[in-house]
Amino acid sequence: MTxxxxxEEHGHIVPxxxxxxxxxxxxxxxxxxxxxxxxxxxxxxxWAMLTITPLKAGLVFYYFMHLKFxxxxxxAMVFVALSTxxxxxxMLFFDTSFQ
Amino acid sequence: MSSPAxxxxxxxxxxxxxxxxxHRDYAGAKIGMWLFLFTEILxxxxxxxxxxxxxxxxxxxxxxxxxxxxxxxxxxxxxxxxTSSLSMAxxxxxxxxxxxxxxxxxxxxxxVLGGVFLVNKYFEWMVKIHHGLxxxxxxxxxxxxxxxxxxxxxxxMTGLHGLHVIAGMIVLSILLVLLAKGRIGQDDYIKLENxxxxxxxxxxxxxxxxxxxYLAA
Amino acid sequence: xxxxxxxAHAEPSFLDAGERKGLxxxxxxxxxKRIAILYxxxxxxxxxxxxxxxxxxxxxxxxxxxxxxxxxxxxxxxxLHGVIMIFLFVIPGLPASFGNFFLPILIGAKDVxxxxxxxxxxxxxxxGAVLAVTSLFTGGGxxxxxxxxxAPYSIRTGTxxxxxxxxxxxxxxxxxxxxxxxxxTIHRLRAPGMTWHRMPLFAWSLYATGWVQILAxxxxxxxxxxxxxxxxxxxxxxxxxxxxxxxxxxxxxWIYSHPAVYIMILPAMGAITEIIPTFxxxxxxxxxxxxxxxxxxxxxxxxxxAHHMFTSGISDMxxxxxSLLTFLVAIPSAIKVFNWVATLYKGSIDLQPPMLxxxxxxxxxxxxxxxxxxxxxxxxxxxxxxxxxIVGHFHYVMFGGTGFGFFAALLYWFPKMFGKMYxxxxxxxxxxxxxxxxxxxxxxxxxxxxxxxxxxxxxxLPQYHTLHVLATVGSWILxxxxxxxxxxxxxxxxxxQQAPANPWGGISLEWTIPSPPTVENFEExxxxxxxxxxxxxxxHR
Numbered sequence: 046m047t048x049x050x051x052x053e054e055h056g057h058i059v060p061x062x063x064x065x066x067x068x069x070x071x072x073x074x075x076x077x078x079x080x081x082x083x084x085x086x087x088x089x090x091x092w093a094m095l096t097i098t099p100l101k102a103g104l105v106f107y108y109f110m111h112l113k114f115x116x117x118x119x120x121a122m123v124f125v126a127l128s129t130x131x132x133x134x135x136m137l138f139f140d141t142s143f144q
Numbered sequence: 145m146s147s148p149a150x151x152x153x154x155x156x157x158x159x160x161x162x163x164x165x166x167h168r169d170y171a172g173a174k175i176g177m178w179l180f181l182f183t184e185i186l187x188x189x190x191x192x193x194x195x196x197x198x199x200x201x202x203x204x205x206x207x208x209x210x211x212x213x214x215x216x217x218x219x220x221x222x223x224x225x226x227t228s229s230l231s232m233a234x235x236x237x238x239x240x241x242x243x244x245x246x247x248x249x250x251x252x253x254x255x256v257l258g259g260v261f262l263v264n265k266y267f268e269w270m271v272k273i274h275h276g277l278x279x280x281x282x283x284x285x286x287x288x289x290x291x292x293x294x295x296x297x298x299x300x301m302t303g304l305h306g307l308h309v310i311a312g313m314i315v316l317s318i319l320l321v322l323l324a325k326g327r328i329g330q331d332d333y334i335k336l337e338n339x340x341x342x343x344x345x346x347x348x349x350x351x352x353x354x355x356x357x358y359l360a361a
Numbered sequence: 362x363x364x365x366x367x368x369a370h371a372e373p374s375f376l377d378a379g380e381r382k383g384l385x386x387x388x389x390x391x392x393x394k395r396i397a398i399l400y401x402x403x404x405x406x407x408x409x410x411x412x413x414x415x416x417x418x419x420x421x422x423x424x425x426x427x428x429x430x431x432x433x434x435x436x437x438x439x440x441l442h443g444v445i446m447i448f449l450f451v452i453p454g455l456p457a458s459f460g461n462f463f464l465p466i467l468i469g470a471k472d473v474x475x476x477x478x479x480x481x482x483x484x485x486x487x488x489g490a491v492l493a494v495t496s497l498f499t500g501g502g503x504x505x506x507x508x509x510x511x512a513p514y515s516i517r518t519g520t521x522x523x524x525x526x527x528x529x530x531x532x533x534x535x536x537x538x539x540x541x542x543x544x545x546t547i548h549r550l551r552a553p554g555m556t557w558h559r560m561p562l563f564a565w566s567l568y569a570t571g572w573v574q575i576l577a578x579x580x581x582x583x584x585x586x587x588x589x590x591x592x593x594x595x596x597x598x599x600x601x602x603x604x605x606x607x608x609x610x611x612x613x614x615w616i617y618s619h620p621a622v623y624i625m626i627l628p629a630m631g632a633i634t635e636i637i638p639t640f641x642x643x644x645x646x647x648x649x650x651x652x653x654x655x656x657x658x659x660x661x662x663x664x665x666x667a668h669h670m671f672t673s674g675i676s677d678m679x680x681x682x683x684s685l686l687t688f689l690v691a692i693p694s695a696i697k698v699f700n701w702v703a704t705l706y707k708g709s710i711d712l713q714p715p716m717l718x719x720x721x722x723x724x725x726x727x728x729x730x731x732x733x734x735x736x737x738x739x740x741x742x743x744x745x746x747x748x749x750x751i752v753g754h755f756h757y758v759m760f761g762g763t764g765f766g767f768f769a770a771l772l773y774w775f776p777k778m779f780g781k782m783y784x785x786x787x788x789x790x791x792x793x794x795x796x797x798x799x800x801x802x803x804x805x806x807x808x809x810x811x812x813x814x815x816x817x818x819x820x821x822l823p824q825y826h827t828l829h830v831l832a833t834v835g836s837w838i839l840x841x842x843x844x845x846x847x848x849x850x851x852x853x854x855x856x857x858q859q860a861p862a863n864p865w866g867g868i869s870l871e872w873t874i875p876s877p878p879t880v881e882n883f884e885e886x887x888x889x890x891x892x893x894x895x896x897x898x899x900x901h902r
Binding site: 058059060061064065067068071072075078079082083087090094098101102105106108109110111115118119122123126127129130133134137138141142 | 174175178179182185186189192193196197200201203207215219222223226227229230232233234237240241337340341344345347348351352354355359360361
C-alpha cells in the first residue's frame, strides 16, 4: 500500500491550454445542441440530446475532473456508479413502456 | 507505529495522529470524495428517473411547457457554468505549478461565476412566479397535468441544483481562504482538488438539466 | 503472529485510555471502537423500544375488536415499529456496531479511513433517532402510513409524516457515511500482505454492503425529500390529481428499500462466516464463492425491487422480468448456505453459544429465503401480498436472519470488545425460549397469511382468532428469552470474569490482540502471509 506523494503528482499537471481547448469544445457542442433542438423536429433533437449531452458530461469528467489521468480503480468506480443509474432508469422502463 | 508503551495516548493526540494519516493519504481522500459524488449523482438520479417516466407519459405537454422557458437564459447559464468549471480546473493547475496568486484569482472567478448563475436563476424564477407558474400557483393549476408536472420537476430540479451551487460557492470560498493562508499549497492541494470535483459535478448536472427543460420544445 | 496479550497490560485498553474522562470522552471520540459501542448501546435501546411496540401490537390482537387501543393507535404502532426497527436497528445493524469495531482490526489497521466522518455518522444517527421519536409527540401525531409511507396517503394524512420522513433522511446520511468510510478503508488500509483474497469474509461482506449504502441510499433520500415537497408545495409528482403517479413513488421507494434488505443481511452473513470456521475448527469451504457471492447479491439484489409491486398495477412485462431476477438472486444466497454447511462436514464442532445461534441463523434464514422465493412467483404473490405471509417472511429473514446474526456476533465478539466473559450456560439456556418462541410466533404468521389474514389490520375475523392468540403467546416466549440473553450481557459487564485474548480459539487478527484492545489496536502493524481461516487442529481455551 503506497501513498502517492505529491511530487509524483507533479508528473501530470494538466496544461492550461488543454483545459481551454476542452472548454471551447464544450461551448461549441452546446451551440450545436441548441441549434439542432430548436431547428429540427422532435426525433432528431432527442437523438442530438442523447449523444451530445453525455459527450459534454464525459469531457467534464475526463478532463476537468481528471478522470483520464486516474488509475483503473477510480475509472471502474465511476463506471459502476453511472451504470447503476442507467440500469435503474432502464429497468423502470420495463414498467412504464409496457403499460 | 505506536509510541513507547508507557506513554498514554490522549484522545487529541490520537485524533491528530489519524488526522495526519488522513491528510497524507492523498489517494484515499480522493476515493472518498468520488464516493461522495456518487451519492450526489444518485440523488439527482432519482429526479432524472421521475423526469424520464413523466416525459414518456406526457411528451406533448412537456414539449409545450418547455416553450415557456427562456432557452436563451438557459444557454447563457450553461456558458457561465462551463466557464466556471474552466476557471476551477485552471485554479488547480496553477496551485500545482506553485502559482498561488493565479490560483486564487481563478478560484475567485469560479465563485463569482457561480454567483452570476444564481442571479440569472433568481430572475428566471421570479418571472415564472410572477405569472403564477409555480407549484400550487394559480396559473399552473389551470394547466394540463403534464404541464403541471413539467413545472413541478423544473422547480424541484433547478432548485435542488441551485442549493448545490450555493453549497459549492460556500465550500470554494472557504478553500479560497485556506489557499490565501497557505494551508493549501503546492505540496498539499487535495482539498482544492476535491472541492473542484464537487464543483464540476454541479456543472455536469446542469449540462443535463439544460436539454431536459430548455430544449425539450 | 505473536500473541500480544502479555505486553497488553502496559498499554491501557481503549475503554480506559485518554485524558478526557466521562461522557465527553466518548461522544467526542473518533476511535472506531468507541464509536462502535456508542452505536451498539443506542441501537439496543431502540431495539427494545421497537420490541415494546411489537408486544403492544400483539396484545391488541389477543381479541377481535378493541383490546387495549383504538385503530388509529394501532396504525401508528405498526408504522413506528417498522421505522424504528428498520432505520434504527437493522439497517445500521452489524456494520455500525461490529463493522466499526472490527473492520479495521480484521484488516490490520488502526482505524477507519475517515475517523471524523465516522463520528459524524453517529451524530447523524442520533439526530435522526431524536427526530423520529419527536414525531411521536408533535404535529398531527405519529404517522399512520406504515413504514413504507406510500403516496397518495402519505401526502394527504394529517399525521406527522414530514418530520418522520425527514428523520429517515438524516438516518440515510448516517448510513451513506458508514458505507463510504468502509469502502475506502478496505481499499486503502489493509495491512501489508493482506491481498483481497486474504481478507476475512466479514470484511468482504462489509465491502459489498458499503457499495449498496453509497449507491442506493440517495434514492430514498430524494424520495423522502419529494414527499416533504409534496406535502408543503404540492409539486404533483405523486399526486394523481395533478397527473402524478403513486406507483412511481413505489418504484423510487423500493429501488432503495429492496437493496436495503441486502444491507441488512450481508454483514450478518459475513459474521456467520467468521463464526462457523472457528467453532468447526475447519477452514471455510469455498472462500472465493462466499466472497464473490456477497458482491453478486449486492448487484443482483439491486435489480429486483418491483417484486414488492406485483399487485400495484405494473405491466406484465415488468412483472415477468422482476420475477425472473428475484429467482436468480436466490442463487448466490444458496451458495453461501451450501458453503457454510460444507464447512461443518468433518469439522470438530463446538456448540458454544455463538455457534448455536449461528447454526440457528442458517435454519431460520433458509425458511425466510424460501418463503421469499415463493412470493417471487407471480401466481402465489397475488394471494399472499399484503398478508401475514409477507410479515412472517420478512421477520424470518430480518429477525431470524439479521437478528440472530447480530446475537451470534455479539456472543462471539463481546469478550473481545469488553474484556469480560458472559455466562455461557445462561446464553445457551436463553436460546430455547428464543428459538421456540420465534417459530411459534412467526411460523404461525406464515399460516395466518396463507389462510388470508391481511397485514396492518386492526381487527381480525373469527377464523383467524386462534392463530393470533398462538402468535401472541409465541411473542411472549421469544421476548422473554431475548431479555434473558441481553440481561446476561449486562450482568457480564458489571461482574463478569476477565476474558482472555482468545476464548474461542479463533485465528483471525482480532484474537491476536488483548481483550479489550488498546487504542491503536496493534503494537506493530501485522504482516499477513497466509489466507484466513487456516486452522491447525488445536483447540485453545
